[in-house]
Amino acid sequence: MSITAQLRDSVRLPGGRALVNGFALESRRDDPYRALLRNGHELEVYDLRELFAGERAPEAVFPLPWPRWDQGVHSVSPDGTFAVFSGQRSVRATGTDGKTLWEYRHNCWGPELGHPHTGDEQEVCRGSEHGSCRISDDGRLVWAHVVAEPEPGDWQERWVxxxxxxxxxLAWLPLDSAAAGSNHLSHPDGVHMGLCIGMGQDGILLHWARWDGEKLTSWDLNEDLDRILTDVHPGHPGFLTVEHYGADLRLHALDGTVVAEREPPEPAEGEDEDEAYWDYGCGFVDADTVIASTADSDRYPERARHWLLDAHTLRIRGVVTYPTGPVDGDVRPLGDGTWLTYDDKSETLNRWAQAAPGTR
Structure with missing residues (x-):
């Protein structure tokens, strides 16, 4: 079955690709539209609704504390007054004036144990490994994935x-990981935080935790080691994952119990059976609908297809067709009934919704 999409908004936005297949979209339970885009030596914060309405100026701008460090996943407070940056050797909070509010030092993400530093805080050591941080939805906590050295020459990743x-x-947990990178996802219940750690060919680690003011409680879902945390929604108590190599999508309860599972649809005409797999771009369009893409959107963007699924059973409803012609690459849902795509040729960010029946 074919399902027609309707274009809701469109804006030219250089660098907007990171909103669709990166970690620049920092959606929260009350605001799925916040964009954090790096522009030179600054982090610019946008409200996508205002951007689509024609307001091109960012809501806030934060000078990057380490301009030459281009890794890490950063976070901005719900009220936009401060940002927290995940650096190579520290987590740092700053105001919009760039002044440091506080700093949490940790060991270097550089891959060489015990390698020296020159004392220049702007020094970037070899390697692209990095952590991530996330400010809680109430603005009171910062969750961060960092590196520690419990003993000389030892290496331990921690969730603090x-x-x-x-x-x-306030608390920390030891992690049995050797990360290439990570990202956080806050649950819309305002209590739980998710952490997804990518370890390259060694798989994926997935953790959930909560801090009640006195005790840090955590659990992992790593029997498989290969599930990527993709999305949560206020209409669901759990979360959505995709298998590392795209073998299936799963809807989970918060304790990890699998509620529904779906293998990829049959390959398109001309594609091999081995090319039938889910891509990383998937999530909740709304409480009742999931959107997911097939094919490798990075290597073969022209083969990408977007599918709408039932959010409770993961039954495939149909493939999305776009009135403008085929849409290449990834998709990023906003949870409010719409989703984003990005056109690299025109550097345009587009927002779509399912067209009403009978609409062409």
Whole structure:
């Protein structure tokens, strides 16, 4: 079955690709439209609704504390007054004036154990490994994935919980990981935080945790080691994952129980059976609908197809057709009934919704 999409908004946005297949879209339970885009030595914060309405100026701009460090996943407070940056050797909170509010030092993400530093805080060590951080939806906590050295020459990755006011460490968990990178996803219940750690060919680690003010409780879902945390939605108590190599999509309860599972649809005409797999771009269009893409959108963007699925059973409803012609690459849902795509040729960010029946 074919399902027609309707174009809701469109804006030219250089660098907007990171909103669709990166971590520049920092959606929260009350605001799925916040974009964090790096522009030179600055992090620009946009409200996508205002951007689509023609307001081109960012809501806030934060100078990058380490302009030459281009890794890490950063976060901005719900009220937009401060940002927290995941650096190579520290987590740092700054105001819009660039002044440091606090800093939490940790060991270097550089891959060589015990390698020296020159003392220049702008030094970037070899390697692209990085952590991530996330400010909680109430603005009170900072969750961060960092590196520690419990003993000389030892290496341990940790998940730390910091007080957002002063960077004071409240709790931490040891992680059995060797990360290439990571990202956080806050649950819309305002309590739970998810952490997805990519380890390259060694797989994926997935953790959930909560901090009640006194105790840090966590659990992992790593029997498989290969599930990527993709999305959550206020209409669902759990979360959505995709298998590392695209073998299936799964809807989980928060404790990890699999509620529904779906293998990829049959390959398109001219594609091999081995090319039938889910891509990383998937999530909740709304409480009842999931959108997911097939084919490798990075290597073969022209083969990408977008599918709408039932959000409770993952039954495939149909493939999306676009009135403008085929849409290449990834898709990023906003949870409010719409989703984003990006056109690299025109550097245009587009927002779509399912067209009403009978609409062409």
């Amino acid at each position: 919980v910091l007080d957002a006011r002063d960077g004071r460490e």
